[in-house]
Amino acid sequence: MKRRRRCQEWSGFAVDIQCARLARHDGSHGASPSSDYGRHWAWSDADLDAITVLPGTVWFHETPAPGPRSRAFRVCEWVARALTGAGFWYLSGPLCAAVYFGLATLLSVRRPHFVDVGRFTAGVFLVSRRNFPPIFAFGFTRYGPQADALRSGLQIVFGPVSLMVCALLPRNEWADFQSRNAERAAKRKAAE
Ligand SMILES: [Zn+2]
Incomplete structure (x- = not known):
């Protein structure tokens, strides 16, 4: 199966979204906030911050659905983290384990x-x-x-x-x- 590429353009600073059309498309860039949303934001290369809302869904088919991770995934994540933390504690003491836990939790945001x-x-x-x-x-x-x-x-x-x-x-x-x-x-x- 040929993998279709997504347009790599991002909107301006006010609403920071990636274009959800296919790469090398014609016309303005656009993206909807979800796959079932009936409108989309559109912008052009000339003025990235001038965003207009237009009817129609623009959604890249391979965009992963935003939302919480599955429970099984989070359980595995916590088990892996606990084991790694225990390893750090065993090798370098509680401070090292605490720093590891802090960073791991932070990066999972x-x-x-x-x-x-x-x-x-x-x-x-x-x-x-x-x-x-x-x-x-x-x-x-x-x-x-x-x-x-x-x-x-x-x-x-x-x-x-x-x-x-x-x-x-x-x-x-x-x-x-x-x-x-x-x-x-x-x-x-x-x-x-
Ligand atoms: Zn685009």
């Missing part, structure tokens, strides 16, 4: 996870394929896209996974944001 604590948020997520990162990177996160925006936290990239701890808003804006939220909640309550 497939969907973003975030936890908010007051003004701060911490999370792990997969780095966009299009901006594929170096093996290890470390840097500050900022409040805005401008180069002189204030630093808001730290980000570590390890392989395809990024760890981030940062503030959602600067301290002076946070008080404002809280009071506006409280106002809105009060109004909603009054309307009920």
Whole structure:
């Protein structure tokens, strides 16, 4: 069977998706978020960020279905991890095993996870394929896209996974944001 190749173009930064048409297709690039979705995003090489939504499903037939891995797979994964961890413990002690466990768990992340604590948020997520990162990177996160925006936290990239701890808003804006939220909640309550 002849294997059909997929178009290798990715959309611009705003919505980061790979074209789901066949390689060397005519016209604009396009992709649907799932195989049964009746619409697709389309974009052209001229302007990667100008994305339009059009009717019709565009889905590459060999795209693996996104979703959780099977239970058997996860059990095998955990058994393999436990055995490897035990091996590390036996050879180099508990610290080495703990580091191994941390990295193995981190690299098995497939969907973003975030936890908010007051003004701060911490999370792990997969780095966009299009901006594929170096093996290890470390840097500050900022409040805005401008180069002189204030630093808001730290980000570590390890392989395809990024760890981030940062503030959602600067301290002076946070008080404002809280009071506006409280106002809105009060109004909603009054309307009920
Ligand atoms: Zn394409």
